[in-house]
Amino acid sequence: MKQKVYLDDLPWEEALERYLSYLREAGSLSPGRPELVPVEKALGRVTATPVYAIVSSPHYHASAMDGLAVRSADTYGASETAPKRLKVGEEAIAVDTGDPLPEGFDAVIMIEDVHYVQPDVIEIISAVPPWQHVRVVGEDVVATEMILPASHRIRPVDIGAVLAGGVNSIYVHPRPRVAILPTGTELVQPGAELKPGDIIEYNSRMLGAMVESWGAVPLRKEITADNFESLKKAVHDAVDEADVVLVNAGSSAGREDFTAGVIASLGKVLVHGVAIKPGKPVILGEVRGKPVVGVPGYPVSAYLGLELFVKPVVYGKLGTVPPAPEKIEAVVSRKMFSPLGVEEFVRVKLGQVGDKVIATPVSRGAGVLTSLVRADGIIRVPRLSEGYNAGEAAPVELLRPAGEIRETTVIIGSHDIALDVLANFLRQKYPAATLSSAHVGSLGGLAALRRGEAHCAGVHLLDEETGDYNVSYIKRYLPGIKVYLVNLVYREQGLILARGNPKKICGLEDLVREDVRFVNRQRGAGTRILLDYRLKEMGLDPARIRGYDYEEYTHMAVAAAVKAGAADAGLGIRAAAQALDLDFIGIGEERYDLCVPAGHWDTPYIRRLLEVMAMPEFQEEVRKLGGYDLRDCGRVMWHNDM
Amino acid sequence: MKQKVYLDDLPWEEALERYLSYLREAGSLSPGRPELVPVEKALGRVTATPVYAIVSSPHYHASAMDGLAVRSADTYGASETAPKRLKVGEEAIAVDTGDPLPEGFDAVIMIEDVHYVQPDVIEIISAVPPWQHVRVVGEDVVATEMILPASHRIRPVDIGAVLAGGVNSIYVHPRPRVAILPTGTELVQPGAELKPGDIIEYNSRMLGAMVESWGAVPLRKEITADNFESLKKAVHDAVDEADVVLVNAGSSAGREDFTAGVIASLGKVLVHGVAIKPGKPVILGEVRGKPVVGVPGYPVSAYLGLELFVKPVVYGKLGTVPPAPEKIEAVVSRKMFSPLGVEEFVRVKLGQVGDKVIATPVSRGAGVLTSLVRADGIIRVPRLSEGYNAGEAAPVELLRPAGEIRETTVIIGSHDIALDVLANFLRQKYPAATLSSAHVGSLGGLAALRRGEAHCAGVHLLDEETGDYNVSYIKRYLPGIKVYLVNLVYREQGLILARGNPKKICGLEDLVREDVRFVNRQRGAGTRILLDYRLKEMGLDPARIRGYDYEEYTHMAVAAAVKAGAADAGLGIRAAAQALDLDFIGIGEERYDLCVPAGHWDTPYIRRLLEVMAMPEFQEEVRKLGGYDLRDCGRVMWHNDM
Incomplete structure (x- = not known):
């Protein structure tokens, strides 16, 4: 098997600079011929030329108030002791806001300040300065003045100002047309019946929405099979039609990766392979003067490839540059190792806890698109860094506005499906609020509280000696920290089994059978502690369980x-089994609490959660998941002064 | 004349809270019936219900790499001293990224790590852990898991993740339909021939673009004349058709302001008049369960009225809240007085000068829409504050991203039209860069440099004794500060006169004539200093000039x-006369320089300007304005060590 290799392993800035310079010199980065569009249809478009006013605004001297127009000269010398009288209709003429001043009049007295001495005579007790309450010609804009420069993205106020200047159509840069070619024999359209190996072709829809949000027009093409000639024809045709062509994917160096070869055969490959993670297999090419980019197949890689390399091209063709992302400093909650030699883009969740913004990494898999959905920001770990230590500060590029992050309740600890329901009801009741949960197990949650990284932790830690939950662990792991322990749910834990229980598993004792493969939860998870407790109770040796080391981080992952x-069996909550229509053998009820440090207790972060937990609709929705008892939901089970 | 009054003068938060509570209780703030839309058309829409995955992603165990699939159990015990061999095609099966694992296989060896000992036999020297390089079922999303909560605005990545979860259509909140009713007998459509008193109806286009950018559908209606019955019918019909109705304007309390009366006759006026500036005459009403808002007529007031009162309603009907604006702290460059009792929204220009962000107020007129176009942010002066002193820090809500503000070169000082051309070329050459110029006259510019508020100042200050420009003023006003003085242009100053010179003005001596009205520049302007110098030279008393106290801040304003x-005459540059097709009598050439403190000299803020000033296209464009000589453009005329 002959193994092709990447041509390059360039730092991305260098790859981008090389690419943009090449395109610029080839004239491939210039906007197309300007389009004349009506101003009122120009929202979001980018000016191709400066916009100059044709008329002044106002184009006549206008009264700025409702009142009486006067000649200022008529009022000179007026005082309390020597008032002047003006005849209404001759020397003082009623005007409303916006009315033109009568010829020869140069000031307005507000109606509130007018003093009538007879029905048609007013008295003036001080001089009126010229141009008082008058909007002189050109106050807003003078004819011939520049209202907008070139390369300016039109906002609603610009539409108003340009029309006010008498300009009804303006030249804008054409929206670049970006062809998106999904390639891959394994791809099927959304909605198709799925066989193993089929992959839903969703990338082109995501990429299309990205380029659309930048101001380009996406042209989504049919799926091309992994075949050199078909792909070559597809790229050739797309280059005819579009300004920029994206091929997704086949950009790697595998047996069926034809993208680099196709681009090379039609034009030029400038860069193949960039030292980033995820996203390495990017191809930056050019065909007949048009940018053609090979976009990696994994969705997170594809997203990053577009952000880094296609966004500057699209903005360039709009005569402008991408807006700088909003950035903040955050404290990294766990050690974040990253290999030397690549710049890694680590997705993180963020939350304001006390006076720090805490960043907690989420999944780093290039195929885990939901990690990007849930992420609040991205930390770039530079090529020459091995990462960040827990507690270190790192710059974060925000994916959500900083204001939203400040409204986020951070819960770290054990996973429970009821938290998703809580998140959803919270958002409906308080649309500005978010619940951000990271799943690191119960003990991980207490550790996060100790480090001041969360507003609360979800915990279900059984004390083997007392049979009680959580309190003894809190005393041990959070010494000296005052906390409130509030119940969220009681839930049923048990064995999750394949539907119909084909292996005839009847209890934990069957886990040591040779033909039974188990899937475990990670160390520190309350469920794992429960398992170990029960195994010990029953005298079963964990080493005898096949799959004891195969760890997953959530109940749903175990059920999946x-x-x-x-696996044939896993330990988890009934709701997870029920969600995936699996069999379930209960081994007992356990208590799942929220542990809240006293310092956060009386803050909106927690108050809002407690309010939602008290809502009957919330409780009903959780009950429907199966295996839940909410008899103590929202009740303080313990706090240090009790 | 009977004078109506505002009902209210409420703090805006109170007015808003009263309004939203009322609407909420009336059910008028709830989203409409959810719409089912294809996911790929859902960009920017807001979820009405949570979105749950229907299939897992991946929905089969997938190879995460190109390589060979193996059974991990087959590799246990392998080591360098005891390697294991696997038969390709039986015990090791070639897979590409995304391929399903063959039945019974549970790990993948990357192609780069495979060691062939025969064409169809590979050797393993260490055990392969189960699930190595495998994307297990549900790694991204598990069927039944919540992918998105309700009330979530769909981004491109969400489209990908939802489709990946097997969901092709989702329920979203309908876009609220917002009817916009322009009212006013004085309004004419853009493009109409303008008579004095005609006002171009541009507000509805601006307001339409605003609500559109929030996710609503604007329904722009025909202009209604100022007539109670016509307006009543228009509002009645709009309430039938739309979810929210905006009446612009007639919201004040003048003779022809019918909006409040109309709303009261059809429904209810909850608030009329809010203690804000600009924007006081806001009407918050309700007709048949629908929000009806009277929006003030001045464009800046209209903009603010919408931002404060309509945006929360539109977002509310989308099940969410407006995003919090980005905020920064800035140092106020000049005293900013604001009346007690109203919250004033002061538009400011911003620039990063040294380590401070400087805020300089722009025009505060409610009719000056270009002030909003040019503003970078808004400072809210609270009701119980009289404003800020120069040098005080104030919070600013940004209208442009902070990143752009950091790329802004701040020039404060005298106005020259060439600065607009410079701004335009700068933006084209450096799309991320902006030139922000504030016009306070030459001496004002030097004062701004002294206070560290600008990167440079535009100055044309004639030394009456030496005939030289600027240097003696710099020595006097910037003692101890090192600066560079770079020439921008020489320009012709003279009398700007009505076309055809009907008053037969031949020179400055005619300004003292009884029948000549003059328009002056503000104190501290170089042009004013030039005038005073020439008047003195000629022995003319300024007190004899009619209009000597009528001040404008720019050449264009004088020309206008x-x-x-x-006015019959004003002193200014030839380009301003030429732009407005006026007569001009030159009185001499003067030098216009940029004064740059040495600390800013070698920064991108200045380097970029100098680069643009050296461009022949820039110089040509300035020459075309008329009256300019660029023989020294970009030349350092003086610096302190010379």
Whole structure:
């Protein structure tokens, strides 16, 4: 098997600079011929030329108030002791806001300040300065003045100002047309019946929405199979039609990756392979003077490839540059290792806890698109860094506005499906609020509280000696920290089994059977502690369980593994089994609490959660998940002064 | 004349809270019936219900790499001293990224790590852990998991993740339909021939673009004349058709302001008049369960009225809240007085000068829409404050991203039209860069440099004794500060006169004539100093000039006053006369320089300007304005060590 290799492993800035310079010199980065568009249709478009006023605004001397127009000269010398009288209709003429001043009049007295001495005579007790309450010609804009420069993205106020200047159509840069070519024999359209190996072709829709949001027109093409000639024809045709062509994917160096070869055969490959993670297999090319980019197949890689390399091209063709992302400093909550030699883009969740913004990394898999959905920001770990230590500050590029992040309640700890329901109801009741949950197990949650990284932790830690939950662990792991322990739910834990229980598993004792493959939860998870407790109770040796080391981080992941046949059994909550229509054998009820440090207790972060927990609709929705009892939901089970 | 009054003068937060509570209780703030839309058309829409995955992603165990799939159990015990061999095609099966693992296989060896000992036999020297390089079922999303909560605005990545979860259509809140009713007998459509008193109806286009950018559908209606019955019918019909109705304007309390009366006759006026400036005459009403808002007529007031009162309603009907604006702290460059009792929204220009962000107020007129176009942010002066002193820090809500503000070169000082051309070329050459110029006259510019508020100042200050420009003023006003003085242009100053010179003005001596009305520049302007110098030289008493106290701040404003007949003559540059097609009598050439403190000299703020000033296209464009000589453009005329 002959193995092709990447041509390059360039730092991305260098790759981008090389690419943009090449395109610039080739004239491929210039906007197309300007389009004349009506101003009122120009929202979001970019001016191709400066916009100059044709008329002044106002184009006549206008009264700025409702009142009486006067000649200022008539009022000179007026005082309390020597008032002047003006005849209404001759020397003082009623005007409303916006009315033109009568010929020869140069000031306005506000109606509130007019003093009538007879029905048609007013008295003036001080001189009126010229141009008082008058909007003189050109106050807003003078004819011939520049209202907008070139390369300016039109906002609503610009539309008003340009029309006010008498300009009804303006030249804007054409929206670049970006062809998106999904390639891959394994791709199927959304909605198709799925066989193993089929991949839903969703990338082109995401990429299309990205380029659309930048001001370009996406042209989404049919799926091309992994075949050199078909792809070559597709790229050739797309180059005819579009200003920029994206091929997704086949950009790697595998057996069926034809994109680089196709671009090379039609034009030129400038860069193949960039030292970033995810997103390495990017191809930057050019065909007949048009940018053609090979975009990696994994969705997070594709997203990053577009952000880094296609966004500047699209903005360039609009005569402008991408807006700088909003940035903040955050404290990294866990050690974040990153290999030397690549710049890694780590997705993080953020939350304001006390006076710090805490960044917690989420999944780093290039295929985990939901990590990007849930992320609040991205930390770039530079090529020459091995990462950040826990507690270190790092710059974060925001994916959500900083204001929203300040309204986020951060919960770190054990996972429970009821938290998703809580998040959803919270958002409906307080649209500005978000619940951000990171799943690191119960003990991980207490550790996060100790480090001041969360507003609360979800915990279900069984004390093997007392049979009680959480309190003894809190005393041990959070010494000296005052907390409130509030119940969220009681839930049923048990064995999650394939539907119909084909292996005839009847309890934990069957886990040591040779033919049974288990899927475990990670160390520190309350569910794992429960398992170990029960195994010990029953005298079963964990080493005898096949799959004891196969760890997943959530109940749903455990259930998914069973559903997919990767394991025959896993320990988890009934709701997870029920969600995936699996069998379930209960082994007992456990208490799942929220542990809240006293310092956060009386803050909106927690008050809002407690309000939602008290809502009957919330409780009903959780009950429907199955295996939940909410008899103590929202009740303070313990606090240090009790 | 019977004078109606505002009902209210409420703090805006109170007015808003009263309004939203009322609407909420009336059910008028709830989103309409959810719409089912294809996910790929859902960009920017807001979810009406949570979105749950229907299929897992991946929905099968997928190879995460190109390589060979193996059974991990087959590799246990392998080591360098005891390697294991696997038969390709039986025990090791070639897979590409995304391929399903063959039945019974549970790990992948990357192609780069495969060691062939025979064409169809590979050797393994360490055990392969289960699930190595495998994307297990549900790694991204598990079927039944919540992908998005309700009330979430769809971004491109969400489209990808939802489709990946097997969901092709989602329920979103309908876009609220917002009817916009322009009212006013004086309004004419853009493009109409303008008579004095005609006002171009541009507000509805601006307001339409605003609500559109928030996610609503604007329904722009025909102009209604100022007539109670016509307006009543228009509002009645609009309430039938739309979810929210905006009446612009007639919201004040004048003779022809019918909006409040109309709303009261059809429904209810909850608030009329809010303690804000600009924007006081806002009407918050309700007709048949629908919000009806009277929006003030001045464009800046209209903009603010919408931002404060309509935006929360539109977002509310989308099940969410407006995003919090980005905020920064800035140092106020000049005393900013604001009346007690109203919250004033002061538009400011911003620039990063040294380590401070400087805020300089622009025009505060409610009719000056270009002030909003040019503003970078808004400072809110609270009701119980009389404003800010120069040098005080104030919070600013940004209208442009902070990143752009950091790229802004701040020039404060005398006005020259060439600065607009410079701004335009700068933006074209450096799309991220902006030139922000504030016009306070030459001496004002030097004062701004002294206070560290600008990167440079535009100055043309004639030394009456030496005939030289600027240097003696710099020595006097910037003692101890090192600066560079770079020439921008020489320009012709002279009398700007009505076309055809009807008053037969031949020189400065005619300014003292009884029948000649003059328009002056403000104190501290170089042009004013030039005038005073020449008057003194000629022995003319300024007190004899009619209009000597009528001050404008720019050459264009002076020219506009002459053009409109508000004055017969003004002193200014030839380009301003030429732009408005006026007569001009030159009185001499003067030098216009940029004064740059040495600390800013070698920064991008100045380097970029100098680069643009060296461009022949820039110089040509300035020459075309008329009256300019660029023989020294970009030349350092003086610096302190010379």
